Amino acid sequence: MASCRREPVAAPVVVQPYKRPPIIDFHSHLSLDGLDRIRTIMADSGIERMINLSGGSGRRGPEQWQAAQELSRLLGGKISNFAIPNWRGLGETGWGDREAAALEMAVKDYGFQGLKIPKGLGLGYADERDQLVAPDDPRLNLLWDKAGELGIPVSIHVADPRAFWWPLSEKNERWDELGVHPYWAYGPIHPQLLATFAPQVQEMVMQRPTVASWATLLQQSENLFRHHPKTTFVAVHFGNCGEDLNYVSGVLERNPNVYIDMAARVGEFGRHPPDKVRAFFVRWQDRIVFGTDIGIGSDGLMLGSNGAEEPTMKDVKPFYDAHFRYLETEQKAIAHPSPIQGRWTVDAAGLPGEVLDKLYRKNAEKLLNRQLLLAEAAGRKPASLTVPLPLADDRLPAWALSGAATPITN
Numbered sequence: 001m002a003s004c005r006r007e008p009v010a011a012p013v014v015v016q017p018y019k020r021p022p023i024i025d026f027h028s029h030l031s032l033d034g035l036d037r038i039r040t041i042m043a044d045s046g047i048e049r050m051i052n053l054s055g056g057s058g059r060r061g062p063e064q065w066q067a068a069q070e071l072s073r074l075l076g077g078k079i080s081n082f083a084i085p086n087w088r089g090l091g092e093t094g095w096g097d098r099e100a101a102a103l104e105m106a107v108k109d110y111g112f113q114g115l116k117i118p119k120g121l122g123l124g125y126a127d128e129r130d131q132l133v134a135p136d137d138p139r140l141n142l143l144w145d146k147a148g149e150l151g152i153p154v155s156i157h158v159a160d161p162r163a164f165w166w167p168l169s170e171k172n173e174r175w176d177e178l179g180v181h182p183y184w185a186y187g188p189i190h191p192q193l194l195a196t197f198a199p200q201v202q203e204m205v206m207q208r209p210t211v212a213s214w215a216t217l218l219q220q221s222e223n224l225f226r227h228h229p230k231t232t233f234v235a236v237h238f239g240n241c242g243e244d245l246n247y248v249s250g251v252l253e254r255n256p257n258v259y260i261d262m263a264a265r266v267g268e269f270g271r272h273p274p275d276k277v278r279a280f281f282v283r284w285q286d287r288i289v290f291g292t293d294i295g296i297g298s299d300g301l302m303l304g305s306n307g308a309e310e311p312t313m314k315d316v317k318p319f320y321d322a323h324f325r326y327l328e329t330e331q332k333a334i335a336h337p338s339p340i341q342g343r344w345t346v347d348a349a350g351l352p353g354e355v356l357d358k359l360y361r362k363n364a365e366k367l368l369n370r371q372l373l374l375a376e377a378a379g380r381k382p383a384s385l386t387v388p389l390p391l392a393d394d395r396l397p398a399w400a401l402s403g404a405a406t407p408i409t410n
C-alpha cells in the first residue's frame with residue numbers, strides 16, 4: 001500500500017548557547033579599601049555575590065568584623081563574610097571555648113556566614129610547646145562542633161600543590177611561583193641555588209619549619225572530616241588535591257559532609273583528560289562550587305596566585321573569562337587562568353548546562369542556607385572508621401630522583 005506520509009522536513013539545527021547565571025564566587029579575599037574595584041569587577045564579570053574568606057578573626061576587636069560587614073552593606077549585601085579563628089594561645093586550656101564563642105558572635109551578632117581555615121593549620125600554627133598543630137588535632141574540636149551547630153560551612157585549606165614538596169630547582173614545574181617565593185617550598189634547596197636569592201629571602205628559606213608530608217596532611221584533613229560528620233566542610237582548591245581526581249572522588253564518597261571549591265586549580269585538575277574531568281564534575285555536580293581565589297584591595301590584586309609581576313585591573317576580566325572558557329567550551333590547548341602556576345595549557349571540560357548552573361550558583365546558595373545545612377547534617381550518620389583511607393601518591397618525579405645524590409639543604 002502506498003504511503004501518503006511525507007518525508008519529515010529536517011528542523012534547522014539550533015545550537016542554544018549556554019546562558020550563564022549571575023555567578024557566586026565562593027573563594028575571594030576582599031578588603032573594605034578595595035570597594036570601588038570590587039564593585040567594578042563584579043559588574044564587569046557577571047559576579048552577583050562574593051564569599052570573602054578574609055572576614056577576619058576579630059582579634060583586634062569587633063571593628064574588623066564591622067568593616068567586613070560594612071563592605072557587604074555598601075555592595076547591597078552581596079558579600080558573604082567568613083571569619084577566621086584567632087590562633088593566638090592555640091593549645092592552651094580554654095582556646096576552643098574562646099574561639100567557639102567568638103565564632104558564634106561573628107555569626108549571630110555580625111551576620112557572618114562561614115568559617116575559613118587557612119593552610120597554616122598543619123603548616124604554620126604552633127601550640128604552646130611550639131609544635132605544629134595538625135588539621136585533625138582534637139584541641140580544635142569545639143570549633144568544628146560550633147560550626148556544625150550554627151549550620152555554617154567551614155572552608156578549609158590544607159597542604160599546598162604536591163610540587164611544593166619536591167626539590168626546588170628550575171626543573172620544578174612550579175618554578176615560576178616558587179622561584180619568586182622560595183620560602184613557599186617545603187622541599188630541599190641546593191646551597192648554590194639558595195645563594196642566588198637576596199639575603200632576607202635566604203633567611204626566610206632557612207627558617208622554614210619542618211612540615212609533614214603532602215600525603216600525611218591530606219590524610220589528617222580527611223580524619224577531621226570523618227570525625228565531624230555534622231559539620232559541613234568545603235575543601236578549597238579542588239579538595240586540596242587537583243593532582244588526583246580519584247583521591248578527591250574517594251574523599252567525597254566517604255564523607256557526605258564535604259564539598260569542594262575549584263579555586264586556583266584549573267591549571268592543576270585541567271591537566272587530566274577532559275573526559276575524565278567532565279565525568280568528575282557530572283558525578284559530583286551537587287558538591288562543587290565555583291571559586292577563583294581573587295584578592296582585591298585598594299592597591300593590590302591577586303589572581304589565583306602571585307608571581308613576579310603585579311596584575312592590573314585590565315587582567316581581571318580575562319582571568320574570569322579563562323575560567324568560563326575552560327568550563328563551558330571544548331577548546332583544546334587553551335591557557336589556564338593563572339599561568340604563573342605552570343607553563344602548560346589545558347583542554348577545556350565542556351560541562352553540561354545543568355552542571356554549570358549548580359557549580360556557578362545553586363550549590364553555593366545551598367551552602368549559605370543555614371537551615372538547609374542543619375537539616376542535611378541531622379540526617380548524616382558518623383562515617384565508619386573501619387574503611388581504610390587510601391594514601392595519596394606522592395612519589396617524587398624522575399628528575400628529582402636522579403638528583404638525589406647531590407648535596408641538598410632543607
Ligand SMILES: [Zn+2]
Nearest residue numbers: 027029053293
Ligand atoms: Zn584563598
